Amino acid sequence: MRVAAFTDLTGPDGVELVDRDDPQPGEGEAVVDVRACSINRHDLWILQGDSAMVSEGALPFVSGLDVAGVVAETGPGASVSEGDRVVLCPNQTCGTCRYCREGPENLCQSFMLYHGGLAEQATVTADRLIALPDDLSFRDAACLPTAYLTAWHMYRKADVTAGDTVFVPGATGGVGVAAVQLGDVLGVETVGTTTSQRKADRLDDIGCSHVVVSGDPDDIVREVRGVGQVNAALNHLAGEFTEVAGKVLERGGRQVVCGRTAGSRVDTAAAPFFLQHQEILGSTMGTQPELERLVELVSDGAFDPVVGGTYPLEETREAFRDMAERDAFGKLVVEP
C-alpha cells in the first residue's frame, strides 16, 4: 500500500509517497481502507519539527488522525465486521486510570492520539471505530474527529447557554469553523475574526453572527466590544489572543484554550484577570460518546461540515502547503 509519509521535518516539502507492506490486524484491531482523512494543524506542527510527540528518529512518519473508511479486515476479538463504514475516534487511552474508569476519557493520564491515516490503509483499535450512517459521506465524517470534537468539548467546558455570545478568534480554520457551526447548533451567537476578506465572506455564509476582519489586537478588542456583552471565548490561538479574549469577556467570563497557533504562552495581565473574576480553562479533544453525538447531528442535518479542499494521497504535500499559507477555509481532506 501507499502512504504519505513525513520523510523530514522541515515543512510540506518533507511529505513523500512511500510503499509499505499491507498491514495485518492484531488482536482487537481492524484494518480500514481509508477513504478520507482530514488534516489538522497538529499534523503540520509535526511536519514542521515543532511537536514534542515526533522527532527525527521516528522518520519516515505517517501522520493523520481523522480516518473515515471501510473495514477491510479484522483481527481476533475485533468489535466490527468487514464492510462496515466507520469513522475513527483518535483518542488512545490506558483504560485503567481514574479518568478512564470514571470519565472523562480525554483526561486519561496516558492520553495519546492515533497517527497513521494518511495512507491507503490504517490499522486501528476496533473499539475506537464508530459506525457511519449510510447518508453520511466519508469526506464529511473525516472532518469531525479532531476539529469538531475539540470545539464541541470546549463549548461544554465554557458552560454556554442558548442566547450567549461567544468570541472565536481565528474563526476560519478547522476548530474555528467548527466553533461557529456548533455555536449555531447550540443557539449561541458567535463573533469570529479573520485577517482575510475572502474568508470573512465565507464566515457570513456559515452563520457567524458578527465578523471582524483584522489581526490587530487593539482593532479586534474595539470591534468586539462594539458588538456587546461576550460571555465566553473559544481560543485555539493563545499567545496575545489570550489577553484580547480577556478584554472582551464579561465579568466572570470563561475562555477555553485548546491550541497555540499565535503563540506558545497563555499570556495575560494578572490584575484585570482576577478583578474581573475570569476563568481560563485548558481543553484537549473530547470523548468518544461526544464524537458519536456529532455523527448523529450531521446525519440529522443539524450542520454540514465545511470542506475547504480535497486532495488525492499524492497531493498531501499541497494540502499542508495550503494550511501553512493560511489559504484554507474549513477542513482539508486527503482522499487516498
Ligand SMILES: NC(=O)c1ccc[n+]([C@@H]2O[C@H](COP(=O)([O-])OP(=O)(O)OC[C@H]3O[C@@H](n4cnc5c(N)ncnc54)[C@H](OP(=O)(O)O)[C@@H]3O)[C@@H](O)[C@H]2O)c1
Ligand atoms: N488540544 C486539542 O485537542 C486540539 C485539537 C484541535 C486543534 N488544536 C489546536 O488548535 C489550533 C487550530 O487547529 P486547526 O487544525 O483548526 O488549525 P487551522 O485550520 O490551520 O486554523 C486556521 C485558523 O488559524 C488562524 N491563524 C493561522 N495562523 C495564525 C497566526 N499566526 N496568528 C493568528 N491566527 C492565525 C487563521 O486565521 P486567518 O483566517 O486570518 O488566516 C484561521 O482562522 C492549533 O493550534 C491546533 O494545534 C488543539
Ligand SMILES: [Zn+2]
Ligand atoms: Zn487512562
